[in-house]
Amino acid sequence: MKKIIFGATFGFLCLAIIGCAEKRMYYFGDYSQTLYSLEKNQTEDSLVAHQQELKKIITESGKQNTPVPPGIYAELGFILVKNNQPKEAIPFFQAEAKQYPESSLLMKRLVQMATTRDAPESNSDSPIPGAKQGQLENKGESIEK
Amino acid sequence: MFSLYSCVPKTTTKLQEFPRMYEESPLSILILPPMNESTAADAKEYYSTTIQEPLTYTGYYTFSYPLTTELLKMEGIYDSELLADIPLAKFKEYFGADAVLFTTIKKWDLCYMVIASNLTVSIDCSLKSTSTNRELWKYNGTVVIDLSGGNSGGGIAGLIASAIVTAVNTAIADYVPYARQANYRALHSLPYGKYHSRYNKDQNIEFTDQTPQEGRTQ
Numbered sequence: 356m357k358k359i360i361f362g363a364t365f366g367f368l369c370l371a372i373i374g375c376a377e378k379r380m381y382y383f384g385d386y387s388q389t390l391y392s393l394e395k396n397q398t399e400d401s402l403v404a405h406q407q408e409l410k411k412i413i414t415e416s417g418k419q420n421t422p423v424p425p426g427i428y429a430e431l432g433f434i435l436v437k438n439n440q441p442k443e444a445i446p447f448f449q450a451e452a453k454q455y456p457e458s459s460l461l462m463k464r465l466v467q468m469a470t471t472r473d474a475p476e477s478n479s480d481s482p483i484p485g486a487k488q489g490q491l492e493n494k495g496e497s498i499e500k
Numbered sequence: 501m502f503s504l505y506s507c508v509p510k511t512t513t514k515l516q517e518f519p520r521m522y523e524e525s526p527l528s529i530l531i532l533p534p535m536n537e538s539t540a541a542d543a544k545e546y547y548s549t550t551i552q553e554p555l556t557y558t559g560y561y562t563f564s565y566p567l568t569t570e571l572l573k574m575e576g577i578y579d580s581e582l583l584a585d586i587p588l589a590k591f592k593e594y595f596g597a598d599a600v601l602f603t604t605i606k607k608w609d610l611c612y613m614v615i616a617s618n619l620t621v622s623i624d625c626s627l628k629s630t631s632t633n634r635e636l637w638k639y640n641g642t643v644v645i646d647l648s649g650g651n652s653g654g655g656i657a658g659l660i661a662s663a664i665v666t667a668v669n670t671a672i673a674d675y676v677p678y679a680r681q682a683n684y685r686a687l688h689s690l691p692y693g694k695y696h697s698r699y700n701k702d703q704n705i706e707f708t709d710q711t712p713q714e715g716r717t718q
Contacts, residue, residue, distance in 0.1 A: 380695070383553050387676050390566065391549040395542075425556050425563030433567045457528035457561040460596030 381424040382415045384408055406434055425455055432465065441469035515692045515703035521691040524629055526598035528561040529592055533569055534603040535580045543608035546679035548625065554683045555601070559696025563595060583630065592630035599636060602626045615662045616648040619675070619681035627690070640710055641686025645678050646675045
């Protein structure tokens with residue numbers, strides 16, 4: 356009962372804060388829940404569950420005719436790269452850049468990373484082949500090719 | 501001198517309080533890992549898994565938090581303290597972010613008193629420009645959530661029932677929604693971003709002025 360009241364109050368607060376719109380801006384599903392479980396438990400199951408939730412957000416957004424929320428395509432792409440599926444990841448990075456031009460710089464970097472990872476001659480041990488450690492601290496060095 | 505005026509919470513508007521937001525109009529925000537000043541080890545995870553959603557609803561492009569924190573780790577930046585040393589321009593150069601969100605979790609206090617318990621979450625947020633280094637926006641979000649058993653009837657039986665419900669509520673409490681609520685509270689004074697339907701039309705929205713005032717007791 357408490358949860359229902361809390362949920363209703365919370366829902367009202369959300370609407371009040373984000374502005375009453377007839378249609379919800381984005382669909383997020385259980386994103387926070389599955390991400391929290393993943394961060395907390397770090398298990399294969401929790402990763403699969405979060406990945407499923409990301410995919411669900413994408414399909415539901417299509418059904419509800421709302422844009423996929425910022426970061427969702429990119430996050431799924433990144434999980435695929437870490438799962439050794441770089442080729443499958445690239446379209447997601449491209450989708451993110453197309454939906455949100457503000458992400459283009461980072462998405463370009465991630466496509467580059469995935470492409471390098473996919474190259475058969477790549478035998479680097481680095482988690483991001485092609486990226487140098489400490490790029491953020493190297494002053495004046497141009498990172499973008 | 502203590503004045504009656506200081507008893508009434510003063511309100512201000514978005515434009516009055518945060519003119520630099522409207523001057524610079526950042527389109528994209530990078531959320532950085534929070535500093536945790538609370539006593540709860542979990543607080544950081546609760547915050548970091550619930551901040552992205554409210555921020556996207558404010559209308560900004562927000563970079564995927566799990567993705568960017570992992571990229572930062574790969575660059576050797578594990579510690580929130582290290583972030584303060586990085587020139588803001590680097591976040592623009594590497595991620596393409598117009599602004600960076602710094603957060604400190606001030607409180608994540610679970611107060612358990614048998615038949616009553618509540619959770620206080622308090623978050624300080626600050627948004628800084630990667631092009632001018634200026635602080636564009638700053639606010640605190642505090643929520644107090646009552647986890648108590650509530651009214652379970654009178655007498656001893658009622659008190660026991662109340663105690664049990666409180667204990668159960670506290671033990672199994674799903675803190676994710678509360679963390680999200682605290683984030684929404686902190687963000688409600690933030691001027692809307694490009695993707696919000698009221699972008700650049702919210703200058704006169706009022707909220708509680710958090711600037712310390714003379715004569716106010718804390």
